Amino acid sequence: MRYTPSMSKRARSIELWAVLKTLGREGVVTLIEQLCSHAQNFASQLHERGFAIHNDIVFNQVLVSCDSDKETQRTLAAIQDMGDCWCGASTWHGRSVIRVSVCSWATTSEDIDRSVQSFCAARKIARTSN
Structure with a gap:
C-alpha cells in the first residue's frame, strides 16, 4: 500500500492519472x-467596473x-437567476463575498466577458431592488 492509493479514500488518483x-x-x-489567465482577466474587469477584489489571483479563484x-x-x-455563469457565496474576513x-x-x-456583463447587470438589479 505504500506506493498505491489508499483504498479507504476516494480514488482521486485515477482521475489524476486519466488527466495526465x-x-x-x-x-x-x-x-x-x-x-x-481567465481568473486574472475576470478579476481585472470586475475591478475596473467598481467591484472589490479580495484576493491575489494566483490560480483560478x-x-x-x-x-x-x-x-x-x-x-x-x-x-x-440569470444563468450565464455560476458562482457561490462565501465569507472573507467577516464580509459576504462572491466566490468565482x-x-x-x-x-x-x-x-469571461459575458460573465462580467452579468455581474454588472446583477449589481444594477441588486441596487434597484428593495
Missing part, C-alpha cells in the same frame, strides 16, 4: 495557465464583493 494520460505534462501546464454585504448577496442571487472558480477547460475569453 490524456493531456500530458505540457497539457496540464497549459490548462492551469489558461485557468489562471476570485473573491469579489459589492459595496455592502446585502448588495453582494442580492447581486449573487441575480447572477444565479474558473475551472473548465472549455471556458473562453468571451465567456
